[in-house]
Amino acid sequence: MNILEKNIQALASGTNEPLALKLNDFLKNQKCTRFSLDENLNIFDLKNQVFMYSDVNQEIDYFKNAILEKTLRYPFVCIYGIGNALLLKSLISFYKHIFIFESEIELFILALSVIDLSEELSNGKIYLVDINEEKVNIQLSMLFDQKDMFEYLSLYEMFINCSYYEKYFIEEIEKIDHIINDNINLVIRNLDPEGKLSLICYKHFIQNIPLMLKSIPFQRIIQKRKNQFENCIVVCAGPSLEKQIPLLKKYQENFVIFCADGAFPLLYKNDIIPDYILNIDIDEYPITFFKDIKKEKLDKTLFISTLHTHPKVISYLLECNINVSLPLAINVPYQNININEFGYIEAGTHVGHVCYTLALLLEFKNIIIIGQDLAYNDKGNSHFSDFALGENIDNTLNIPSLKILAYGGEGEVLTHLAWDDYRKKLEILFASNTQAKFYNATEGGARIAFTEELSFKECCLKFANQNKKILEIPKKLTLNRGNKFLKKVIEIFKKDLYIINQTLEDAKFLYNALEKILLNEDKLTLEFLVKFYENIENFNSLIEQNLILHDGNLKNVLYCRGENLSKIILTKISEEEKYLSLYFVIYKDWLIFFREKLNEKKEILNNLVQNL
Structure with a gap:
């Protein structure tokens, strides 16, 4: 297997299968006609009749040093242009991730023929982005939402491989720069930086556990109804x-109908009875959608709602004897309770999203x-009259x-x-x-x-x-089985509380130690400061490895950590002692926020365990 084949195989099995398929398709059906590679690894552009590098080694060294100077302590770097891949290879050891953006399939081919990057491509250290890929937005949104990326998105800047790209690809550079910024802003907004929604959703999830055990297990619905x-x-x-x-x-008898809860009153008024009604609101106002309805008309309708829906909505529907199912959302804190019979669903952030994911599951x-x-x-209205x-x-x-x-x-x-x-x-x-x-x-x-x-x-x-056939409504759990599940969940939550208490103790110890260090920093050696920095890194690793701590409910807290630390990184302070002093100040302040939010989560869990 030659270098090119090895790199493409690594792409396919690791970070970017669509690009691997595109490269293989090109190699089967086409040849490089615009770019060629000489014995000095310089690339000639036949269209513009120009070499990419004026002097290969000299230009690569220049851009390497320029990038390193501007990205001191950056965890990742974004570069436009793969060139001959020598610049990429020379930068690998300095970053956790390198993102390379390129529009020319031939340049991908030539670069991947020169240097073996298979290991880095497989483990995600290097990610190659074809900016002409139809689904580039999807790739970027997933990349920037990684746990070691979303904290440091404010450090994003697009660097250039060499002068050639700046001269001949400026439009492509501006285009992808706009797309990247758009995706970064989307990721940050979804992180709930102010933390207003995350703990509300978690609180509802905890409060809804007993209600879930009184509802129809979602997995039974999927098993009985999929592919019908x-x-x-x-x-x-x-x-x-x-x-x-x-x-x-x-045509309502010819189609299965999924209905967003807000649309239900209009359908009901017109004698259209949906098969599924869905809701994910954290507020209680959706009760308004179900006032003054005849419950017998909905005897074959299923109301599907995720566990972060407002408990009053669920309670109201259960009291009305409406068929309710409460799947768990697909993320760590929900899966951690490990009661798979109730099933999982990708909820998204809007009710329409969960309608589509349910249709896909079925x-x-x-x-x-x-x-x-x-x-x-055209009248300026957001909804139907x-x-x-x-x-x-x-x-x-x-x-x-x-x-x-x-x-x-x-x-x-x-x-x-x-x-x-x-x-x-x-x-x-x-x-x-x-x-x-x-x-x-x-x-x-x-x-x-x-x-x-x-x-x-x-x-x-x-x-x-x-015509759609009428499907049976699956049965709920027996009272005895529901109680067994509840006991199981409470035991899991007790273990979670133990981990949270231990973490709070560690965070308090770390905070007190930082206070003492900052009061005496003039008397402390650089060696001591570096050693203590390692303790902070160990605490960060503990957070990342523990599913109770590194979940969606604390994601905004972790984002806050990275965003504040990024401000120090952007100062480009080269003196290690001065950098660590500022780092400790920021981290100490962040620990206050971390402990506050973790205590809130602890109280939510405590209330459930004590009340039940």
Whole structure:
């Protein structure tokens, strides 16, 4: 196996299978016609009739030193242009991750023919990004959300491989720089930097555990119902929904209907009974959607809600004898309780997202979307008229607005930042699940990539080829089995509390030690400071390795740590003693925030264990 084959195999098995497939396809069907490599490893550009490097070694050394000077103590670096890969190889030992961005497939081929990077490509130390990849946004959002990346996103800067790229690829550099910044901002917003939502969701999760044990185990629903039907409709509550109601009513027996909770009153008023109603709200206002309904009409409908939904909503539905199921969200704190019979689902941040993931879990092949406007209509409304919370409710939320590409690809529509973030997350979901086809039949609002736009009428005519059969509602757990599960969960939470208490003790000890060091730093040697820095790194490793501590509920706390430490890194302080002194000040302050949030989590757990 030659170097190129080895590198491509490492790409395929490690960090970037789509690029590996693209490289193999190129090698089978094409040859390098624009770029060639000489015996000195200089690259000649036949189109512009110019060598990439004026002097290979001299230019690589120059850009290496320039990058290192500007990235002192950076955990990662982003570079435009792979060149002959010699610069990349010379920088490997200085960073945890190196991201290389390139638009030319031939340059990938030439560079990967020169140097064996297979180990670094396999373990993710080097990540090659093809900026022409259709799903580049998906790749970047996943990369920047890694646990050793999201803390330090404020350090992002795009560096250049050599002068050649700056001269001939400036448009490509500006394009990917814009895309990267867009994805970084999306990741940071999703981190909940202020920590307002994370612990609320955790509190609801804890409070909903007893309610979950009284509901239908979600895994039973999936086991009994998956692959029963091919075609479904997801109904959201955008302003375009009203015009689709007549067709939805006509064809409701031909499709399984997933309904966002806010859209339910409009469907119910028009005698359309959905098969699934979904909700993920942390507020109790969704109860409004289910007032004054005849419960017997919903005897075959399943209400699916994640465990961070407001407990009053769940309690209300259970009291009304509505069929409720509460799956656990797919992330660490939920999976840690290890009661797999209740199943897991990717919840996302909006109710539509969980509608689509449920449809995927049930193995639908054709998923038709209506009411997913993600934009204001021409009257400035955010929802259909008579929406329970007001047709212009989003106008009252004071969210920054922007214009984006409209449905159909012509013109623009007005949206807001939260909807736009949601649209991007949906595009990631749709692009990542090619086993199903997504048809956007909203006929209004924003364009959503990785969907086929088709009118609702055409969708109905194309897919209304069978009547849906009535499926049984799975049974709940017996009282005895539910109590056994509850005891099991409480024992797990007691162990979690022990770990949290130990961590709080360690954090307190570390804080007190830092206070003493900062009071006496003039008397301490550099050797001592370096040794104590290792203690901090050990504490950081403990947090990262422990699933109770390094979970979504403390993610904003960890982001705060990296964001504040990045401010010191950006000062480019070369003197180790001065850098460590500033580092200790920042870390001591962060420990106050960390202990505060961890104590809040401890109180939430304590309340459940003591009350039950």
